[in-house]
Amino acid sequence: MATHHRDRAVTADLRDPRTSSGGALLDLLTGHLPRVGDGARRHDRDGTFPVEVFEGLRTGGALGATVPAELGGLGVTSLHDVSLALTTVAEADASTALALHMQLSRGLTLTHEWLYGDDRARALAERLLRGMGSGEAVVCTTVKDAGGGRVVTRLRPAPDGGWLLSGRKTLASMAPIATDFVVSARVDVAGVTRSAAAVLPRRTPGLTVLDNWDGLGMRASGSVDILLEDCPVGAEDVFLRGPVGEVADAALAGQTVSSITMLGIYVGVAQAARDLVVSELTRRGGSPSAGVRTLLAEIEARLYALRTTVGSTLSVADHLAYEFDGDPAERGRRMMFDFQRAKLTVNRLAPEIVSDCLSVIGGASYSGSHPLARLYRDVRAGAFMHPFTYPDAVDWLSDATLGGAKE
Amino acid sequence: MATHHRDRAVTADLRDPRTSSGGALLDLLTGHLPRVGDGARRHDRDGTFPVEVFEGLRTGGALGATVPAELGGLGVTSLHDVSLALTTVAEADASTALALHMQLSRGLTLTHEWLYGDDRARALAERLLRGMGSGEAVVCTTVKDAGGGRVVTRLRPAPDGGWLLSGRKTLASMAPIATDFVVSARVDVAGVTRSAAAVLPRRTPGLTVLDNWDGLGMRASGSVDILLEDCPVGAEDVFLRGPVGEVADAALAGQTVSSITMLGIYVGVAQAARDLVVSELTRRGGSPSAGVRTLLAEIEARLYALRTTVGSTLSVADHLAYEFDGDPAERGRRMMFDFQRAKLTVNRLAPEIVSDCLSVIGGASYSGSHPLARLYRDVRAGAFMHPFTYPDAVDWLSDATLGGAKE
């Protein structure tokens, strides 16, 4: 494994990469940013996925960034650096960052399977990672059942020894270009209902990628539904997890790794809004009015708190993910505790920053074609990052604070 | 003039009409609300104006509500009751309320011209009011020059003794169905640049109603631009005001009457968001989680403060507009002082309420087709109500508080 920290952190506010591979990813992405930004308005308006951007990222190697170098990728493992990469992309377009997160975070968790899983898991992970590393595989992971969870996606045994998968998934960002899907499902094994993740190529019979994403924001993220009707899944193409409902604090680490880098997306949104304001005020010239000066100072202070909180959280997450060698349950709880506290902070500060930026710019920012109008819609997605919802976070954090043994 | 207050105010939170004519308007609107609500999603998505709704309002008499009874209208004069009517409509669709405000507030200010103006102004006002009262005239007023004010709309003398009007106006809500336009402009008279308002029928040569409204929210309000190219205007079709730049606190009264009833629109938006939440929680049943209960209590408290502040402000505005008989400059300052303080309150509370409602509902509310997604966009328009912007309000309020003589 690579070293995850440079000798010394000179900034702690999510500005500089901590690893050389993270730096390489940033450099690589930089060339794509103009195209990302150029299409942002159009894809937002039309709710279309920026296929051309992702084609560029794929051929340029960015989609394999978190694949180990041995398997053809850039070998980025630092959560901090992945998050920083997402911040940078989000400054140009948050939807693109959200879709990119899908691929990059999958690389991280598949690498963990490849290193520590059982034989079947290692083989399956390696196959996917090699595809991602070569640029052939684009992997969309879907966790959430459609319809508020009224229908649960399930694997059931197929006559040929494999499985049949049925259900419907929602919020499958990046699905429009995915070559493979990792679909969470429930499965009964020896009388016990367990969690599982099935891997399906896009061409699988019964798998339909809908074109139904129409969000308030993040409209170019392609977060569509996936319909699964008796899809055949090979016996070797399933990651088996523990029993459903089993409380396993150790698993909180993996859940955190899967999602925590998304915090950077909202840093990027807030930064983009702030940069627009500074650019417009500079263009206007003269001395801004009292209200504008006050808003500006508050924007700067909040953005600073946002960046340092997220940057610190990611740095510590790297340590806990890769260097901590204590109790896995403790690791899981610590990672989730940091993540959730940082997430509440992000979801308070980032929308406040964007809203204050609209107040500085005035009525022009209320036009649907103004970038701030897009940022105002995109930033509100932060509250719905998995896990948790605000009410669930209140429950989890208050329980965790009081020892978790209140019930 | 009608009596503006019932004997006693039983509620002060913008729930009950204060005048019988206001009550009649509310009753009349009630029948139209289902149609308003039914089209809200579609018109918002497509950015189209609800022509059919306004046709119904016109034939039903609602568009003449603020026209004096002598001239064929309902004779509603209470600012409180007009605002309450807009609240009620906004609960179904805020865009419709914003467009309706255009016609209703024009009735109020034209009535003032008809009662107190010079002969030409009285005649012009009466002509427009009779048209509005009979349902034939739908009057769109445009104040704001397009392009950030870089080109100023101007009247210049025409050879025939009338005027020619040129310029471009923006944010002309309800223009798609307007039969007449009241266009603010500058005019040089005897070496002095004065403000004026020119009245033009829609068919006037050189007048083009663009179809270019594409807002972050309020998408069905038809707030398009109006292009004016050497439009002929009759000598008798212009309201002449005082010199540009003249400080006239008395004029603050008219500016307040023109805009203050819009406060009710954002009360309606917040109320609609709250009602959706209560309805959804009731549907879910069971005891809500800790975070939801806390959000709900905060939503209720803020909505209450919002309704009582706006309701009180409108009641006092009615008194100042119709019964105050002191110094007109003092009246203007008091009306604007109340309006701006209430506006800051509205623009803090209403967005907080809507945002908290999204947090209660969760990810489902982030879908573009969810009503809360529309309310989240619509509510942000409140900051851009004329007058003032937030920075201008900071200047005006701090000057007013410290005596207005700081420069």
Place this chain on the structure above:
Amino acid sequence: MATHHRDRAVTADLRDPRTSSGGALLDLLTGHLPRVGDGARRHDRDGTFPVEVFEGLRTGGALGATVPAELGGLGVTSLHDVSLALTTVAEADASTALALHMQLSRGLTLTHEWLYGDDRARALAERLLRGMGSGEAVVCTTVKDAGGGRVVTRLRPAPDGGWLLSGRKTLASMAPIATDFVVSARVDVAGVTRSAAAVLPRRTPGLTVLDNWDGLGMRASGSVDILLEDCPVGAEDVFLRGPVGEVADAALAGQTVSSITMLGIYVGVAQAARDLVVSELTRRGGSPSAGVRTLLAEIEARLYALRTTVGSTLSVADHLAYEFDGDPAERGRRMMFDFQRAKLTVNRLAPEIVSDCLSVIGGASYSGSHPLARLYRDVRAGAFMHPFTYPDAVDWLSDATLGGAKE
């Protein structure tokens, strides 16, 4: 009963009295305000009760303000006007207003007993009211058991047919000068534990008024503990209520009347802070800096929302208390619903206003002898007004909103 409203409300923000008796009370208090203000700093520093102020109020008739005229008082019944009186006093000193509330609210609730109680209650109420009206009786009511409720104050039968009262009460504002105490207690009657309120003269054997009040703020309010050791209470000196734990929404009306006028105290605190700021900025002269102007505009807007919300709430409370003739349970729920929503608003806005005022004034306001330092401490008492605490308000309001039938 007096008429509770002038013909028309010209302002709705707790500035003008609604009844002539309320106006008389305000006029009467005005003469005492200089003395109230003069002693505020000293009594706050030393934690002493302003005995001299209350002696003046007593001999001047203010302590009988809410006693019916037939019984020797001013006959003020309007909750709005009592609250406005407390606002006015609180602008000079909040502790004095808090202590004065004790007497004035008691007059209101005793008048209700005198009008609608059973024979014993009417006689008892009349005796107390006549004393208050003549200036001889100063009545301190104590509700809260000391020690977090671990010991409950109880009445038990005495051999002579009367009662013996034992327990310890806390937060008995105005006790230092009280001539009589109304002490809430539990009593077993015919096998049922009921609530009761026992009336005791100060000289009652076993009754000790401690000198132990040392609050963060409200330091001159004399909110001491009362020790009760086998105090004899006459059979006729007890108001008997319903069974403990009985849910009686009708009783919410009396609870509201007892406490709602305290909202005005925090309006007064916020107003005093704002007035200090404006006075200091006027003294400094020149144009304030950007941050100061913005703070000032926000202070004005919040104070306006605070005043209109509280003023409206009190106006409606007057209607519900005196003119509503529907279901008493509905009346109780409506009164408490308004009260709690207004209370949350007060406890958010008033501390924000005071805190912003400190930010305007700067380091000088951090001196213990600066009036803002006292206001910063006093304003925080608002959260602890009875009923409810913030957590209890969350429960009550969310239940009330969802129909009260969630358990």
Place this chain on the structure above:
Amino acid sequence: MATHHRDRAVTADLRDPRTSSGGALLDLLTGHLPRVGDGARRHDRDGTFPVEVFEGLRTGGALGATVPAELGGLGVTSLHDVSLALTTVAEADASTALALHMQLSRGLTLTHEWLYGDDRARALAERLLRGMGSGEAVVCTTVKDAGGGRVVTRLRPAPDGGWLLSGRKTLASMAPIATDFVVSARVDVAGVTRSAAAVLPRRTPGLTVLDNWDGLGMRASGSVDILLEDCPVGAEDVFLRGPVGEVADAALAGQTVSSITMLGIYVGVAQAARDLVVSELTRRGGSPSAGVRTLLAEIEARLYALRTTVGSTLSVADHLAYEFDGDPAERGRRMMFDFQRAKLTVNRLAPEIVSDCLSVIGGASYSGSHPLARLYRDVRAGAFMHPFTYPDAVDWLSDATLGGAKE
């Protein structure tokens, strides 16, 4: 110089020392904390300085912590670690931490004089540092002129070739036990008015330490006034700075070093409030109510943002202070920019946390003897940390953001 960072930062939230000398200071302080905490209530109530605590710190070596080892101290140079030490002390008593800051920050800036000053400055700094290192010197620095700056403290030439110092200083924390004073003053040299800092032993004729500190909070910090009446100052006992009014961004670095570690004090105050709440809820047992759970989650999230923002800021300040080798003006601007943004964040989050803690605990926390009542008063001092006031911070930050060249 010592190494300022351990190899790797495992946490970024101001929890672990970054240097071994910082760790030694923390260990040393730990033994004193019980005594600090025990006296906190009493010294706060009486407004007395904890002489006995500082006598222990002095004899134990803590007062020489930031003196270089060569001069007899512990050699702590890390701003992060000094701030962490102050956080730890502030958890027991914020006033003690504020007074201790006086001595520790003086060690840091005198060390800079000793290393980089001219010969006279080096000699003077070395004399003071050796005294601090041996425990004999306790050095109080006073910057702020009393009376709102109406009288400026000045040095004027004395007949003996030295100086005479006259004026009055305020907010001289720790003065009650100081052996020496460093007094900022103005001095005319060769026709130019320059800034200077004069060093005076306590016994200097004309120097009077008043006993007039009576703050809203921080009452045990001994922040008294110093009266200076023609005090003789030796020619060699003055640090001469540049011309008054000279814009010198490089000097912002020294100003930041002098004050930035105070941020940790308010982290300690917030942490102490949070710990009290968790301890009380644990004592109560059972499942907390909805409102309490929500407050608790919000407290945790805010405290986390506070700790990570301050921790990150201090880490970067260490880098800029000791390792940055670019343009000194840029260094100064960067240090102040971080400091001011962090300070706004601290002054928003810390008071919110403490206020929410009072809401959880309820009325008991409003007693003057409850620790939360002290924390509520202490935390508000953060806004008045030098530099800047809130309005000045708005001006500085908005100018800095827009390039500093707006006038």
